[in-house]
Amino acid sequence: MALISPSRRLRRTPFSQGVEAAGVSAYTVYNHMLLPTVFRSVEEDYHHLKSAVQIWDVACERQIELHGPDAARLMQMLTPRDLAVMAVGQCCYVPMVDERGGMLNDPVAVKLAEDRWWISIADSDLLLWVKGIAHAARLDVMVDEPDVSPLAVQGPRADDLMARVFGDAVRAIRFFRFAHFEFQGRDMVIARSGFSKQGGFEIYVPDHELGMPLWHALMEAGRDLDVRAGCPNGIERVEGGLLSYGNDMTRENTPHEAGLGRFCNTARVTGCIGREALLRMDRDGPTRQIRPIAIDSRALPRCDRPWALMDGTRSVGQITSAAQSPDFGCGVAIGMIAHSHWAAGTAVQVETQAGRFPAVVRDGFWI
Amino acid sequence: MALISPSRRLRRTPFSQGVEAAGVSAYTVYNHMLLPTVFRSVEEDYHHLKSAVQIWDVACERQIELHGPDAARLMQMLTPRDLAVMAVGQCCYVPMVDERGGMLNDPVAVKLAEDRWWISIADSDLLLWVKGIAHAARLDVMVDEPDVSPLAVQGPRADDLMARVFGDAVRAIRFFRFAHFEFQGRDMVIARSGFSKQGGFEIYVPDHELGMPLWHALMEAGRDLDVRAGCPNGIERVEGGLLSYGNDMTRENTPHEAGLGRFCNTARVTGCIGREALLRMDRDGPTRQIRPIAIDSRALPRCDRPWALMDGTRSVGQITSAAQSPDFGCGVAIGMIAHSHWAAGTAVQVETQAGRFPAVVRDGFWI
Numbered sequence: 001m002a003l004i005s006p007s008r009r010l011r012r013t014p015f016s017q018g019v020e021a022a023g024v025s026a027y028t029v030y031n032h033m034l035l036p037t038v039f040r041s042v043e044e045d046y047h048h049l050k051s052a053v054q055i056w057d058v059a060c061e062r063q064i065e066l067h068g069p070d071a072a073r074l075m076q077m078l079t080p081r082d083l084a085v086m087a088v089g090q091c092c093y094v095p096m097v098d099e100r101g102g103m104l105n106d107p108v109a110v111k112l113a114e115d116r117w118w119i120s121i122a123d124s125d126l127l128l129w130v131k132g133i134a135h136a137a138r139l140d141v142m143v144d145e146p147d148v149s150p151l152a153v154q155g156p157r158a159d160d161l162m163a164r165v166f167g168d169a170v171r172a173i174r175f176f177r178f179a180h181f182e183f184q185g186r187d188m189v190i191a192r193s194g195f196s197k198q199g200g201f202e203i204y205v206p207d208h209e210l211g212m213p214l215w216h217a218l219m220e221a222g223r224d225l226d227v228r229a230g231c232p233n234g235i236e237r238v239e240g241g242l243l244s245y246g247n248d249m250t251r252e253n254t255p256h257e258a259g260l261g262r263f264c265n266t267a268r269v270t271g272c273i274g275r276e277a278l279l280r281m282d283r284d285g286p287t288r289q290i291r292p293i294a295i296d297s298r299a300l301p302r303c304d305r306p307w308a309l310m311d312g313t314r315s316v317g318q319i320t321s322a323a324q325s326p327d328f329g330c331g332v333a334i335g336m337i338a339h340s341h342w343a344a345g346t347a348v349q350v351e352t353q354a355g356r357f358p359a360v361v362r363d364g365f366w367i
Numbered sequence: 368m369a370l371i372s373p374s375r376r377l378r379r380t381p382f383s384q385g386v387e388a389a390g391v392s393a394y395t396v397y398n399h400m401l402l403p404t405v406f407r408s409v410e411e412d413y414h415h416l417k418s419a420v421q422i423w424d425v426a427c428e429r430q431i432e433l434h435g436p437d438a439a440r441l442m443q444m445l446t447p448r449d450l451a452v453m454a455v456g457q458c459c460y461v462p463m464v465d466e467r468g469g470m471l472n473d474p475v476a477v478k479l480a481e482d483r484w485w486i487s488i489a490d491s492d493l494l495l496w497v498k499g500i501a502h503a504a505r506l507d508v509m510v511d512e513p514d515v516s517p518l519a520v521q522g523p524r525a526d527d528l529m530a531r532v533f534g535d536a537v538r539a540i541r542f543f544r545f546a547h548f549e550f551q552g553r554d555m556v557i558a559r560s561g562f563s564k565q566g567g568f569e570i571y572v573p574d575h576e577l578g579m580p581l582w583h584a585l586m587e588a589g590r591d592l593d594v595r596a597g598c599p600n601g602i603e604r605v606e607g608g609l610l611s612y613g614n615d616m617t618r619e620n621t622p623h624e625a626g627l628g629r630f631c632n633t634a635r636v637t638g639c640i641g642r643e644a645l646l647r648m649d650r651d652g653p654t655r656q657i658r659p660i661a662i663d664s665r666a667l668p669r670c671d672r673p674w675a676l677m678d679g680t681r682s683v684g685q686i687t688s689a690a691q692s693p694d695f696g697c698g699v700a701i702g703m704i705a706h707s708h709w710a711a712g713t714a715v716q717v718e719t720q721a722g723r724f725p726a727v728v729r730d731g732f733w734i
Contacts, residue, residue, distance in 0.1 A: 003393040004371035005404035005601075006671030008687050009490060009613035010395065026370040028377065029396035032490070032613060037372035099502050104495060123376060123399070125492035128471060132499020135466050135640065234372075246376035246399060273502065304373030320375050 001026070001302075010034055013059035014149050014211025018219075022229030030060035030123045036231040043326055046235045049198055050327075053157035054230025055218050058195070058202070059149035059211075063110075064119040064127050068141035071115045073271070074134055078119075079109070080255070080272045082265035086111050091176040091191050094119075095255040095263050096126065101277030102251040103258065104129055106243065108193065110178065110204075118204070120150065122245035133273070149211060151203045153218065157225045158200035164221040166190065170201065178204075183214055195232045197240035197367055235323040238332045241292060241365030248290060248320045248334050254278075256286040257336060288317060288338050292362040293348070295331025300324045301354040308351040309337055309359070316341045319350055319359075328366050337361065368393070368669075377401055380426035381516050381578025385586075389596030397427035397490045403598040410693055413602045416565055417694075420524035421597025422585050425562070425569070426516035426578075430477075431486040431494050435508035438482045440638070441501055445486075446476070447622070447639045449632035453478050458543040458558050461486075462622040462630050463493065468644030469618040470625065471496055473610065475560065477545065477571075485571070487517065489612035500640070516578060518570045520585065524592045525567035531588040533557065537568065545571075550581055562599045564607035564734055602690040605699045608659060608732030615657060615687045615701050621645070623653040624703060655684060655705050659729040660715070662698025667691045668721040675718040676704055676726070683708040686717055695733050704728065 004010070004027050011033040013019075019036050026038040036057055039045055048054065066074055076083050079094040086092055092109045105126040110118040119126065131143045153162055162170045166181045170190060173179050178191035189204040205211055219227060243249060249258040255278070256264070266278040293309070300322055309317040317337030325332045333350070341348060344363035349356050371377070371394050378400040380386075386403050393405040403424055406412055415421065433441055443450050446461040453459055459476045472493040477485040486493065498510045520529055529537045533548045537557060540546050545558035556571040572578055586594060610616060616625040622645070623631070633645040660676070667689055676684040684704030692699045700717070708715060711730035716723050 001370045001373065002391055003368045003405075005393045005395045006368065006669045007395060007601075007611075007614055008670060008673055009611065010671075012672050024369055026372045028372045028374060038370075098498055125495055128492055129495035129499045131465055132496045133503045136500045136503030234374075244374075244376065247374055302373045303375060304377075305379050306375055 013057050014205060014208035015057040015059060015151060015215050017212055018215040019057050019229060024229070031062045031121065031125070033060035033062070035060045036229070037234065039229055039231070042234055042323070045230055046233050046326065048226070048228055049155050049196060049230055049233050049236055051156065052226040052228070053153065053155035053161050053200075053222060054228055055215065056152035056154060056194075056231050058152045058232070061120050061150045062145055063148045063204070064121060064130055065144055065146045066117045066119070066130070066141055068115060070139040070141040071117055074130070074139050074141050075109060075117050076269060077133065077271055077273055078130065080264040080266040080269050080275065080278050082269050083109070088113055089177055089179065091178060091193055093263060095258070095260045097255065097274040097278065098251065099274050099277070101254045101274045101281060103245070103249050103253055103255060104251060106245050106249070106260070110189070110191070112189070118148070124245065147206070147208055149205045149208060151205055151211070151214060152194045152200060153203070154194045154196045154200035154230065155198045157222075161218060161222040161225055161227060162190075162201055165217050173201070183217070184210065186210060195242055196236055197242070198236070235325055235332070238321050238323050238334055239325055239328065239366035241334070241367070243290070243334065244321060248336075253336070254281050254286065256281045257289055259290045288336050289342055291335055291337050291342050292365045293319060293333040293335045293337070293350075293359050294362050295322065295333055295350055296358045297324060297331040300331050301352050303333075305353070309335055309341070310349045310351055310356070311341060316348060325366065331357065331359070332366055333359070380424050381572060381575035382424040382426060382518060382582050384579055385582040386424050386596060391596070398429045398488065398492070400427035400429070402427045403596070404601065406596055406598070409601055409690070412597055413600050413693065415593070415595060416522050416563060416597055416600050416603055418523065419593040419595070420520065420522035420528050420589060421595055422582065423519035423521060423598050425519045425599070428487050428517045429512055430515045430571070431488060431497055432511055432513045433484045433486070433497070433508055435482060437506040437508040438484055441497070441506050441508050442476060442484050443636060444500065444638055444640055445497065447631040447633040447636050447642065447645050449636050450476070455480055456544055456546065458545060458560055460630060462625070462627045464622065464641040464645065465618065466641050466644070468621045468641045468648060470612070470616050470620050470622060471618060473612050473616070473625075473627070477556070477558070479556070485515070491612065514573070514575055516572045516575060518572055518578070518581060519561045519567060520570070521561045521563045521567035521597065522565045524589075528585060528589040528592055528594060529557075529568055532584055540568070550584070551577065553577060562609055563603055564609070565603070602692055602699070605688050605690050605701055606692055606695065606733035608701070608734070610657070610701065611688060615703075620703070621648050621653065623648045624656055626657045653706075655703050656709055658702055658704050658709050659732045660686060660700040660702045660704070660717075660726050661729055662689065662700055662717055663725045664691060664698040667698050668719050672720070676702055676708070677716045677718055677723070678708060683715060692733065698724065698726070699733055700726070
């Protein structure tokens with residue numbers, strides 16, 4: 001693997017000092033920001049995540065804040081998911097599409113107040129889309145990227161660790177809900193969410209100066225819980241079927257292709273962008289869709305490019321994320337595959353840069 | 368330095384195979400795409416760039432294509448630079464700002480026809496801004512990212528190399544103009560431009576399948592010219608004062624602060640976004656501005672974060688790009704500095720992660 005060249009453009013985070021001290025060995029770049037990808041090894045990090053608790057620098061999940069009289073109206077223009085029933089204190093996974101129904105991002109909406117929202121984004125400058133729409137549609141709303149950096153606490157011991165720092169009330173937060181807590185006299189939004197299937201929280205740190213004090217407090221409190229610095233894990237997230245925008249779907253894909261049709265209430269959301277295209281997709285259904293795919297492999301190369309899914313000489317789709325799973329003893333993968341071949345049990349072949357592997361479509365992820 | 372973790376989200380380019388075979392040792396990420404930063408060493412690459420000719424994979428300079436009846440109108444909404452006088456065949460450096468006058472990108476506009484333009488972008492998803500504006504303003508224009516990947520040929524021997532592949536007519540292309548040439552029966556736009564001060568061209572490769580054939584043709588033709596794979600050089604570009612969006616200016620800065628006021632014809636461009644804010648800046652002038660800054664150093668740490676510019680205990684600005692220059696025997700830097708201290712000859716101190724260095728404001732870059 002090659003090195004990453006540091007520059008100001010690849011933004012450091014409020015937690016970078018902690019990440020470096022913990023011995024980060026590799027990064028990716030996400031929203032123009034450094035996102036750690038490996039500490040000890042992907043495999044060692046994976047086993048630890050599944051058995052203990054980790055602190056993740058996910059500051060790269062940048063927030064877009066909408067504030068003002070038209071905030072709710074703008075939010076509903078941005079997504080086909082019906083937000084009418086969404087309460088303050090709730091988080092919602094909201095696909096966002098362009099006028100042709102192509103996915104622009106798959107963020108989490110955080111409803112702070114009736115007129116104030118955060119959009120916690122995946123890897124695209126969604127801020128520019130939201131600002132462009134708000135400006136050209138002359139909406140009365142402030143749109144900006146605030147100084148808010150998520151820190152995730154993930155793993156089976158996350159509740160115990162969090163309770164030591166924030167009190168037992170954190171245990172009561174329900175999945176995809178948030179509540180307000182105090183740290184060093186400052187209000188922090190804490191949600192039960194995160195990019196793993198091991199359980200845990202995301203703390204929305206509202207000031208970069210609070211980053212390292214909170215990092216140290218969590219590390220200190222979790223010593224006997226074997227707390228470590230960690231990061232979204234490339235094996236665990238594929239096992240769990242957590243999609244990654246830019247990897248598993250892009251602007252070339254619809255929510256229906258990404259298996260996110262259930263988050264589109266397009267028929268009753270009359271003001272959303274891309275509605276006509278989405279209604280057409282509701283009617284016609286997708287011709288290809290994301291599926292879990294098991295690869296018969298002992299080791300896999302890096303999935304650094306789409307891998308063609310083949311039925312003999314015929315291309316029937318592509319794999320966009322893959323890793324060798326220690327726990328399941330096979331290659332675990334996320335792929336987009338044609339209707340003709342997406343039924344569970346269908347045998348296909350995967351064309352990688354290291355040769356072909358036999359594979360089979362599954363009916364569910366590894367959870 | 369840490370490693371970079373490959374994934375499909377960090378897009379490979381039509382030239383990645385050539386880059387890898389040439390022994391790339393480090394990358395950055397730019398527009399969700401891999402951009403090589405080092406082959407042999409930054410210093411060795413630098414000397415070679417200044418004396419021979421290099422082929423650069425700058426596919427990450429993605430294009431936004433505007434096509435349709437409202438293309439020209441949309442282009443002029445996007446920038447305060449007056450495009451009325453721009454001819455087909457011309458390239459223009461066009462600052463783009465949001466409604467508050469904050470910079471969103473500093474791309475090059477390429478006028479292909481009266482109703483067809485490319486915007487060759489720096490590192491932000493400007494596509495989303497342009498699409499958002501076009502959609503909400505109900506303009507009659509197609510906005511998309513085409514399969515076009517620039518390949519740059521840079522260095523003092525660039526003309527000789529290009530003439531061997533495309534014929535002597537390439538020598539006649541003037542600075543920031545383009546013309547059409549043929550390669551393997553396909554039309555290619557070639558401009559005299561590039562992110563170095565050593566002269567050269569950018570070839571807009573219109574199909575990823577043509578990437579490696581063109582790469583090989585150039586390498587083959589330039590053997591006796593000592594052609595090598597190269598990349599934008601972190602020393603040379605700072606010496607030359609070539610600004611980098613995300614490093615030297617961000618959305619927090621105005622064009623005037625970035626020293627780009629001369630590209631803003633705001634008074635006569637009545638339809639541009641951010642006009643009111645820009646007119647205010649025209650009137651009041653900036654209170655801080657980009658300057659070349661010489662650092663009294665023998666070696667510098669990586670400029671991976673803004674470095675405070677100090678006058679004793681008082682912060683008067685920041686350095687955003689810096690490198691140790693072999694040819695000039697000092698640290699060369701780009702900084703943004705307060706009006707009180709921006710006069711050439713002003714002595715300041717630079718606060719880096721490796722300690723303080725004395726520095727002085729210059730009146731020009733090192734060219």
